[in-house]
Amino acid sequence: MDMIKEIRAPLEFNQHKVDRQSHIAIKDAGLCKKKCTLKPCTYICPSQVYTWQNHSLRIDYARCVECGACHAFCQENILLNYPRGGFGVEWRY
Amino acid sequence: MKDTYDAIVVGAGPAGCAAAYTLAAGGVSVALLERGSKPGSKNMFGGTIYRIPTEEIIPGFWQKAPLERAVISDQLWIMEQDSAVNIGFTGLKYSIPPYNKFTAIRTDFDSWFAQQAVKVGARLYTKALVKELLYEKKLLGKGPINGVKMDTGDKLYANCVILCEGVNAFLTKQAGLRSKIPPHAMTLYCKEVLELPGHIIEERFNLEKGLGAIMGMVGYPTAGAVGKGGIWTNKNSLSLMVGGYLDQLAQKKLSPYILLQRLKQHPLVRKLIQGAKVIEYQAHMIPKGGYHFIPNLYSDGLLVAGDAAVMISGRRGTDLAMLSGKYAAEAVIAAKAKEDFSAETLRSYQVKLNNTFFMKDIKSSRNVLDYYKDHPDSDFLMSKFINDAAYHYFTTGMQSEKKVLDNITKELTILQLPLKSIKDIYAGLKYWGVF
Ligand SMILES: Cc1cc2nc3c(=O)[nH]c(=O)nc-3n(C[C@H](O)[C@H](O)[C@H](O)COP(=O)(O)OP(=O)(O)OC[C@H]3O[C@@H](n4cnc5c(N)ncnc54)[C@H](O)[C@@H]3O)c2cc1C
Ligand code: SF4
Numbered sequence: 207m208d209m210i211k212e213i214r215a216p217l218e219f220n221q222h223k224v225d226r227q228s229h230i231a232i233k234d235a236g237l238c239k240k241k242c243t244l245k246p247c248t249y250i251c252p253s254q255v256y257t258w259q260n261h262s263l264r265i266d267y268a269r270c271v272e273c274g275a276c277h278a279f280c281q282e283n284i285l286l287n288y289p290r291g292g293f294g295v296e297w298r299y
Numbered sequence: 300m301k302d303t304y305d306a307i308v309v310g311a312g313p314a315g316c317a318a319a320y321t322l323a324a325g326g327v328s329v330a331l332l333e334r335g336s337k338p339g340s341k342n343m344f345g346g347t348i349y350r351i352p353t354e355e356i357i358p359g360f361w362q363k364a365p366l367e368r369a370v371i372s373d374q375l376w377i378m379e380q381d382s383a384v385n386i387g388f389t390g391l392k393y394s395i396p397p398y399n400k401f402t403a404i405r406t407d408f409d410s411w412f413a414q415q416a417v418k419v420g421a422r423l424y425t426k427a428l429v430k431e432l433l434y435e436k437k438l439l440g441k442g443p444i445n446g447v448k449m450d451t452g453d454k455l456y457a458n459c460v461i462l463c464e465g466v467n468a469f470l471t472k473q474a475g476l477r478s479k480i481p482p483h484a485m486t487l488y489c490k491e492v493l494e495l496p497g498h499i500i501e502e503r504f505n506l507e508k509g510l511g512a513i514m515g516m517v518g519y520p521t522a523g524a525v526g527k528g529g530i531w532t533n534k535n536s537l538s539l540m541v542g543g544y545l546d547q548l549a550q551k552k553l554s555p556y557i558l559l560q561r562l563k564q565h566p567l568v569r570k571l572i573q574g575a576k577v578i579e580y581q582a583h584m585i586p587k588g589g590y591h592f593i594p595n596l597y598s599d600g601l602l603v604a605g606d607a608a609v610m611i612s613g614r615r616g617t618d619l620a621m622l623s624g625k626y627a628a629e630a631v632i633a634a635k636a637k638e639d640f641s642a643e644t645l646r647s648y649q650v651k652l653n654n655t656f657f658m659k660d661i662k663s664s665r666n667v668l669d670y671y672k673d674h675p676d677s678d679f680l681m682s683k684f685i686n687d688a689a690y691h692y693f694t695t696g697m698q699s700e701k702k703v704l705d706n707i708t709k710e711l712t713i714l715q716l717p718l719k720s721i722k723d724i725y726a727g728l729k730y731w732g733v734f
């Protein structure tokens with residue numbers, strides 16, 4: 207699905223209270239580079255938090271809607287926590 | 300701040316609110332902890348609230364709770380690029396009190412539900428993220444659980460903790476009750492809330508004022524992966540969602556967001572949502588794990604309910620969350636009477652759950668996951684075949700009925716070997732629930 211490159215933020219509609227600290231971390235950046243050819247986090251994440259840029263994984267944690275899919279799929283390399291209490295996505299509907 | 304309670308409930312979704320409500324109403328002091336700025340602000344579903352099971356917690360809730368529309372019509376669209384076979388049911392009995400089920404918006408519903416628990420005496424803390432479970436100190440190893448630690452470092456103490464933390468279940472895993480759930484046992488959905496005036500919704504879905512419809516969609520929406528799409532009618536908005544099994548989305552390189560945009564372009568969907576304005580974008584997972592992946596449901600001073608406990612059966616989730624939350628609370632009330640919160644006493648929760656109708660349902664559908672794992676093309680093939688067959692059948696042409704049916708059989712043969720197909724179609728029909 208090449209269209210993926212063209213997506214703009216699906217998040218312009220949402221209300222997020224962004225924390226200054228990230229709640230997502232990668233255990234081993236080398237693993238992404240060398241072992242993970244498909245890089246599923248870059249398309250499985252419904253909010254495009256992960257992008258592959260200049261040979262490394264960029265994590266735009268502010269976009270996260272806290273579904274947990276990235277961690278469920280890549281349990282070995284993605285460390286996912288919830289944002290601190292009161293931070294993160296705030297759905298209204 | 301009071302920092303000691305009989306019980307602490309983590310998470311103010313349907314499971315947690317039902318647990319806190321039952322505890323407080325039963326005279327047990329309880330703190331209900333929610334990480335969001337208000338209950339429901341982190342929660343989404345399709346979705347439908349079912350009346351009969353919800354009344355097990357709060358009788359007559361539908362007279363007061365913030366609900367959207369009373370649902371009278373369920374449709375299933377089996378879709379292809381330019382066609383859809385529609386199976387549906389409309390029941391006008393459902394248009395009069397006490398109704399059958401309701402569409403709802405979780406920020407409203409969960410907030411209301413949590414307030415009902417507060418009214419009977421529960422203490423609600425919001426913006427309260429639980430990071431750790433606390434254990435009694437013992438000379439050797441850990442003692443029973445006796446409280447929780449928040450992200451701020453604050454601690455709350457209790458004889459017993461009920462985890463109602465939803466699908467990701469970080470604390471349940473931390474406590475060692477749940478093992479890793481593989482991606483083929485999880486589904487991921489994303490959803491747009493589309494604003495549209497109520498009278499237009501009623502016109503387009505052929506509804507009387509205030510009544511609602513639900514549409515499930517299979518085939519086209521998931522571009523070859525096993526999954527579903529769906530539309531729910533709210534008062535002044537539509538919920539449009541799509542998603543499927545995580546392993547299949549990943550293998551087929553499908554982005555759920557793109558699937559949603561693609562579904563919006565389908566000619567039959569486009570007409571329904573025309574002119575609607577996107578007002579929110581959401582995503583959430585469902586633990587479709589079923590019986591194999593139900594965690595240990597209790598240990599010393601600890602119980603697990605709702606999605607964290609994988610209480611999902613077919614389209615049902617909120618109701619099983621509420622019922623399991625209630626039963627967990629009842630086990631705690633009994634434990635309090637005995638002043639004994641050991642695993643041995645709390646085991647009554649497991650016994651109660653094992654005898655419920657939904658545990659029987661969860662058990663009897665335990666092979667669904669394996670089926671879908673072994674037949675990743677099943678939805679796609681079913682949908683293609685049914686639509687091709689319908690085109691043959693409904694095209695008024697110059698052939699005898701027998702010839703038409705022969706052609707349909709031929710279609711089936713092209714798709715797969717006949718024997719395998721018939722078996723697959725039978726199995727497919729059997730496993731084909733909407734959501
Ligand atoms: C797309 C989709 C459609 C669905 N459609 C339907 C439907 O139509 N009908 C139906 O009945 N069910 C439906 N479900 C399922 C239903 O939404 C869930 O089964 C139900 O919400 C589970 O309730 P719960 O209380 O266990 O968990 P949740 O509703 O997820 O609530 C968990 C709560 O815990 C809080 N929390 C989590 N961790 C912490 C922590 N560490 N500290 C403090 N708070 C925490 C969360 O913020 C949240 O409020 C659907 C689900 C999805 C994803
Ligand atoms: S985070 Fe996981 S899925 Fe993403 S690139 Fe790295 S190893 Fe691959």
Ligand code: SF4
Pocket residue numbers: 230250251252253254255256269270271272273274275276277286
């Ligand atoms: S939790 Fe969901 S939205 Fe957040 S980064 Fe992971 S996949 Fe993306």
